[in-house]
Amino acid sequence: MPQRDVDVVVVGAGIAGLVAARDVMRGGFDVVVLEARERVGGRVLNAELPDGAPIEVGGAWVGPGQTEILDLIADLGLSLSPTHAEGRKVLDFNGRTLRYTGRIPRLNPVVLADIGYGSWRLGRLTRTLPPPGGMVDTRAAALDAQTFAAWLYRHLRTRGGREFLRFVTRAVFTTEPEDLSALWACSYLGANQGLGAFLTIEGGVLQNRIVGGSQQIALILAAQLGDRVRLNCPVTEVEWDDDSARIRLPESATLSARRAIIAVPPILSGRIRYAPPLPADRDQLIQRMPMGRVIKTNVIYDEPFWRRDGFSGQANSDRRTAATVLDNTPAAGAPGVLAVFTEGRRADLVSRLPQSDRRQQVLTDLAAYFGPAAKDPIAYIELDWAAEQYTRGCYGAFTTPSALTRFGPALRAPVGPLHWAGSETARRWTCSMNGAVESGHRAAREVTEALNAAQKPPTTQSA
Amino acid sequence: MPQRDVDVVVVGAGIAGLVAARDVMRGGFDVVVLEARERVGGRVLNAELPDGAPIEVGGAWVGPGQTEILDLIADLGLSLSPTHAEGRKVLDFNGRTLRYTGRIPRLNPVVLADIGYGSWRLGRLTRTLPPPGGMVDTRAAALDAQTFAAWLYRHLRTRGGREFLRFVTRAVFTTEPEDLSALWACSYLGANQGLGAFLTIEGGVLQNRIVGGSQQIALILAAQLGDRVRLNCPVTEVEWDDDSARIRLPESATLSARRAIIAVPPILSGRIRYAPPLPADRDQLIQRMPMGRVIKTNVIYDEPFWRRDGFSGQANSDRRTAATVLDNTPAAGAPGVLAVFTEGRRADLVSRLPQSDRRQQVLTDLAAYFGPAAKDPIAYIELDWAAEQYTRGCYGAFTTPSALTRFGPALRAPVGPLHWAGSETARRWTCSMNGAVESGHRAAREVTEALNAAQKPPTTQSA
Numbered sequence: 001m002p003q004r005d006v007d008v009v010v011v012g013a014g015i016a017g018l019v020a021a022r023d024v025m026r027g028g029f030d031v032v033v034l035e036a037r038e039r040v041g042g043r044v045l046n047a048e049l050p051d052g053a054p055i056e057v058g059g060a061w062v063g064p065g066q067t068e069i070l071d072l073i074a075d076l077g078l079s080l081s082p083t084h085a086e087g088r089k090v091l092d093f094n095g096r097t098l099r100y101t102g103r104i105p106r107l108n109p110v111v112l113a114d115i116g117y118g119s120w121r122l123g124r125l126t127r128t129l130p131p132p133g134g135m136v137d138t139r140a141a142a143l144d145a146q147t148f149a150a151w152l153y154r155h156l157r158t159r160g161g162r163e164f165l166r167f168v169t170r171a172v173f174t175t176e177p178e179d180l181s182a183l184w185a186c187s188y189l190g191a192n193q194g195l196g197a198f199l200t201i202e203g204g205v206l207q208n209r210i211v212g213g214s215q216q217i218a219l220i221l222a223a224q225l226g227d228r229v230r231l232n233c234p235v236t237e238v239e240w241d242d243d244s245a246r247i248r249l250p251e252s253a254t255l256s257a258r259r260a261i262i263a264v265p266p267i268l269s270g271r272i273r274y275a276p277p278l279p280a281d282r283d284q285l286i287q288r289m290p291m292g293r294v295i296k297t298n299v300i301y302d303e304p305f306w307r308r309d310g311f312s313g314q315a316n317s318d319r320r321t322a323a324t325v326l327d328n329t330p331a332a333g334a335p336g337v338l339a340v341f342t343e344g345r346r347a348d349l350v351s352r353l354p355q356s357d358r359r360q361q362v363l364t365d366l367a368a369y370f371g372p373a374a375k376d377p378i379a380y381i382e383l384d385w386a387a388e389q390y391t392r393g394c395y396g397a398f399t400t401p402s403a404l405t406r407f408g409p410a411l412r413a414p415v416g417p418l419h420w421a422g423s424e425t426a427r428r429w430t431c432s433m434n435g436a437v438e439s440g441h442r443a444a445r446e447v448t449e450a451l452n453a454a455q456k457p458p459t460t461q462s463a
Numbered sequence: 464m465p466q467r468d469v470d471v472v473v474v475g476a477g478i479a480g481l482v483a484a485r486d487v488m489r490g491g492f493d494v495v496v497l498e499a500r501e502r503v504g505g506r507v508l509n510a511e512l513p514d515g516a517p518i519e520v521g522g523a524w525v526g527p528g529q530t531e532i533l534d535l536i537a538d539l540g541l542s543l544s545p546t547h548a549e550g551r552k553v554l555d556f557n558g559r560t561l562r563y564t565g566r567i568p569r570l571n572p573v574v575l576a577d578i579g580y581g582s583w584r585l586g587r588l589t590r591t592l593p594p595p596g597g598m599v600d601t602r603a604a605a606l607d608a609q610t611f612a613a614w615l616y617r618h619l620r621t622r623g624g625r626e627f628l629r630f631v632t633r634a635v636f637t638t639e640p641e642d643l644s645a646l647w648a649c650s651y652l653g654a655n656q657g658l659g660a661f662l663t664i665e666g667g668v669l670q671n672r673i674v675g676g677s678q679q680i681a682l683i684l685a686a687q688l689g690d691r692v693r694l695n696c697p698v699t700e701v702e703w704d705d706d707s708a709r710i711r712l713p714e715s716a717t718l719s720a721r722r723a724i725i726a727v728p729p730i731l732s733g734r735i736r737y738a739p740p741l742p743a744d745r746d747q748l749i750q751r752m753p754m755g756r757v758i759k760t761n762v763i764y765d766e767p768f769w770r771r772d773g774f775s776g777q778a779n780s781d782r783r784t785a786a787t788v789l790d791n792t793p794a795a796g797a798p799g800v801l802a803v804f805t806e807g808r809r810a811d812l813v814s815r816l817p818q819s820d821r822r823q824q825v826l827t828d829l830a831a832y833f834g835p836a837a838k839d840p841i842a843y844i845e846l847d848w849a850a851e852q853y854t855r856g857c858y859g860a861f862t863t864p865s866a867l868t869r870f871g872p873a874l875r876a877p878v879g880p881l882h883w884a885g886s887e888t889a890r891r892w893t894c895s896m897n898g899a900v901e902s903g904h905r906a907a908r909e910v911t912e913a914l915n916a917a918q919k920p921p922t923t924q925s926a
Binding site: 144145146147149150176178179234236237252267270271273274277279280281283284287288290291293345348351352384386387388389392393400401402403405406407 | 612850868869
């Protein structure tokens with residue numbers, strides 16, 4: 001029998017990989033986590049405010065019902081703070097700027113009724129669908145045969161209603177409704193408690209933040225794993241057979257393990273070279289799972305001046321670069337921070353401009369929402385996640401039409417000793433931090449069950 | 464100035480890469496071609512018949528108007544033989560098996576009229592579209608916002624007509640009409656002289672074959688390039704800056720060049736690690752260009768028995784594993800060979816069966832078309848191109864909805880010293896051998912113009 005350095009190797013030190021590694025470690029097995037970057041956290045990342053305090057530039061929010069991440073946060077000794085939501089919201093839609101309180105902006109009543117009916121249809125549908133990668137029945141296949149844009153066009157009757165759901169789609173999926181399968185869209189919404197969870201802060205997926213920034217989760221997990229986590233180790237090749245996986249490390253070393261958990265986004269899992277190669281079904285699936293695209297910008301002010309003027313800091317637009325805006329001020333109350341999201345095609349367009357032009361557009365937009373004080377930030381931190389080599393898009397992947405029907409089961413199905421984690425593989429809260437945690441637990445369970453089922457040999461033995 | 468080993472490195476020894484390398488060599492520059500496999504040819508490959516004669520298991524046919532490949536074939540001293548097309552054709556459609564001569568099978572006249580009208584609409588549209596990756600105007604963007612299935616559904620009125628064009632789509636694009644953008648489908652058809660070019664052998668893209676098998680093209684080109692072609696050199700990493708590209712070779716050597724031509728399918732070009740990473744636009748595009756899927760099977764008999772019974776060997780089915788069949792008998796007239804194609808979703812399904820079951824299905828289908836003699840082949844050669852690590856699907860890539868609108872120009876736009884070739888990047892005859900040749904010439908032209916424009920230093924110099 002060939003030498004085995006560890007029981008389990010995990011590729012990727014995002015939340016999914018770290019959770020999986022900790023479970024494996026707690027199960028009594030040796031584990032090593034290989035991370036390409038010089039940091040842990042994946043799509044979860046803290047940056048520094050001018051005063052040195054952390055601010056999230058990646059995934060940040062958690063909501064009620066997200067049991068796995070809430071349990072983890074409590075377990076790690078972290079605490080939550082509510083997202084600021086008091087005050088008027090701004091909706092820049094169809095050429096008009098509305099300021100409103102409550103759940104529903106004062107749109108044309110016919111359009112509102114259309115949106116209400118469309119959302120009801122969508123909710124009824126999404127509640128009964130299998131999770132992404134689940135069994136595709138006739139009804140699911142019919143959804144998968146169309147883009148989400150086609151579904152919206154069919155089920156909404158007014159131009160305003162369709163445009164409204166187009167821009168909500170862009171905010172939720174960070175891509176255009178034409179880009180993704182209606183089945184992915186609906187399964188995803190079902191797995192995330194429906195569209196409503198994205199539209200209101202209280203009770204929704206944006207309800208809470210993590211004090212100290214979400215990357216704390218990854219940093220503490222990594223500290224618990226200690227020197228089991230190796231940074232600056234991009235994995236380019238995995239050799240495998242039925243009962244082992246071997247990974248070439250920098251400096252020509254090789255790490256051998258009995259099982260591997262690949263905890264990177266689907267498209268990146270395909271950029272590793274496997275020997276033997278992955279089965280066609282798995283490869284074809286991940287060829288059809290592109291990442292959404294979002295530029296996240298934190299705009300920092302001395303104080304959250306918009307609160308003083310009765311604004312919540314929440315704004316949405318169907319045409320501006322500052323397309324989605326949230327109050328991202330730290331729990332301490334200062335400095336004032338607005339998190340600005342530029343999603344989908346709008347991100348493509350502004351990414352081609354000089355940074356100064358993009359900044360100018362964002363500040364102009366924020367001034368249009370909250371007044372001229374928005375024009376004088378003290379700091380400005382932007383990140384285009386699609387340009388990040390080891391992420392290549394955010395918030396997450398989606399499937400293109402018919403990919404789930406043709407190849408869905410390959411999303412989670414292990415290949416020999418290779419197991420798949422990452423928020424895209426979650427059955428619930430897909431593509432969220434909670435999804436990452438769920439997927440990490442699930443992959444670790446697969447691996448420990450397989451290792452326990454096999455007679456457990458000593459972790460290092462000679463041929 | 465850092466050391467440069469060669470002027471130009473080409474990644475991929477398919478027809479595109481080899482043509483590019485030869486042009487570069489003829490332009491007076493040093494060139495090296497790195498090929499991952501132990502052979503040249505990419506999607507063009509000969510296998511051996513029982514008598515030792517070559518038979519094509521990949522791309523094989525050329526048609527009139529394909530100037531670039533026809534010129535190359537003549538230049539290499541190769542000759543053409545006509546595809547056998549005489550005799551009755553078989554159409555297994557909508558539960559009935561028709562045997563017919565001439566262009567048009569005896570379908571229900573209403574369905575025939577619908578197909579005629581739909582094809583006319585399609586032809587009118589495709590003739591006026593830009594090539595894949597060209598300028599997307601309002602009309603092209605509207606096409607790109609829908610799947611080809613949606614276009615077919617809208618423009619055909621009968622169930623039979625829609626189903627007929629569905630199965631024609633599967634044969635042409637080796638994927639389901641739901642999978643691809645209507646813009647890609649229409650641009651592609653426009654670039655390939657319209658749908659008609661795929662439907663009739665004489666005058667179409669299947670009119671001729673290359674005596675000795677299509678891989679001869681690659682083999683002779685490689686012989687002309689001599690030791691400039693290095694096999695068994697998978698490229699996993701390209702470091703680049705404004706005026707050079709460095710590629711790590713096996714055994715820790717590094718090859719340095721002033722320009723690089725990446726001549727592999729789009730999805731595979733994304734599986735190379737670039738330092739610095741590729742721009743987001745290029746990466747997002749190739750995340751949205753999956754490969755079609757086809758299993759090509761050559762079924763070999765002592766003689767082409769179907770000819771004796773008045774069959775052309777051509778058959779098409781909307782439900783059988785032997786979905787597209789052509790007479791692939793060598794020009795010598797024996798042994799008899801049927802080339803069988805199983806495309807798209809049908810390929811997914813049968814790829815999950817044991818090989819013996821697949822073979823059983825194919826032979827049953829061929830017997831249904833041509834009689835019981837089909838059940839006794841003397842040899843059987845099948846290749847699932849989606850399982851090939853260094854191809855990952857055939858005949859070619861396509862784009863998913865809105866990918867060309869958002870990222871189309873990135874298809875051919877060089878990135879620093881990196882240039883893109885491969886049949887998917889061709890402006891005409893996209894995804895054919897002719898497209899490969901065109902793209903190779905174009906990439907070589909880009910590179911030699913850039914090298915000539917710069918002051919040409921000696922090819923090796925020290926810092």
